[in-house]
Amino acid sequence: MEARCVSVVGGANTDICGVPAERLVRHDSNPGRVTLRPGGVGRNIACDLALLGLPVRLLTAVGEDALGASVLESCRAYGVDCSMTRLVAGERSSVYLYVTDERGEMELGVADMDVTAHITPEWLARHLPALNASAAVVLDANLSVGTIDWLARHVTAPLYADPVSTAKAPRLRGALGSLAAIKPNLLEARALTGRETAEDCAAALLEKGVGRVFISLGGDGLLAAEGEERIRLPRIPAELVNTNGAGDAATAAIVWAGVQGLDLAAAALAADRAGALTVAGEETNSPRLRAEALL
Secondary structure (H helix, E strand, O other): OOOOEEEEEEOOEEEEEEEEEEOOOOOOOOOEEEEEEEEOOOHHHHHHHHHHHOOOEOEEEEEOOOOOOOOOHHHHOOOOOOOOOEOOOOOOOOOOOOEEOOOOOOOEEEEEEEEEHHHHHHHOOOOHHHOOOOOOOEEEEEOOOHHHHHHHHHOOOEEEEOOOOOOOOHHHHHHHHHHEEEEEEEEHHHHHHOOOHHHHHHHHHOOOOOOOOEEHHHHHEEEEEOOOOEEEEEOOOOOOOOOOOOHHHHHHHHHHHHHHOOOOHHHHHHHHHHHHHHHHOOOOOOOOHHHHOOO
């Protein structure tokens, strides 16, 4: 791999998505469409980074089953190096089941990701030289607290994090002082800090030692913070087709911007644009996501 390779450590799974044809009716069967696609925060970020032109490797764990093989094949199709992936005999590969409303906004999800427990410090230790030779290392909060803390202590490359969800975001608390950047949404930021407003959450994360903070505010856009600098960007108008993967694309754009040495304003704009490109299409990884589209 080239010197500018980015290493991603996190989840890879199969996404099963249900979209109702009309207004979602809870507690009832809804006519609609069901799709099955490769996904997972770590996997999505890795593939988006590849779309942005960076060499990337994915360190994840999958079962030795058809779903795991399919997910890894999807990564390789984007040019992602999966040679450091852990294949776990007797374990089922991860599945993420979610349902959206008729507009594509997620209503609920269920994550079956027990296999990620096999991404252990002991296993990662054998790959530490490769991690530390990376231009950046990205982790997601699908990892255990022990694995996240181990990465924070041992990785010397710039370290980026995606909180994944409000339930998993607190796993990052012990690693905050080691992060070059983090990209929570507002609910995740609140779960991490105990603060209420985006501005207070950003300040708290910076006080904990995070280098850059990017808080997604949904329809209200994005708040970016570094040192004393604060930047608010409005949400870029886009046709809403499917929100799944938009946050992962924003994280990939933030990492890409960091590797390129871009300032906070350029990184925030790249994240905003990456998210807008992704929600406008059905694919979790938008084929329109390219470096030139983020500048």
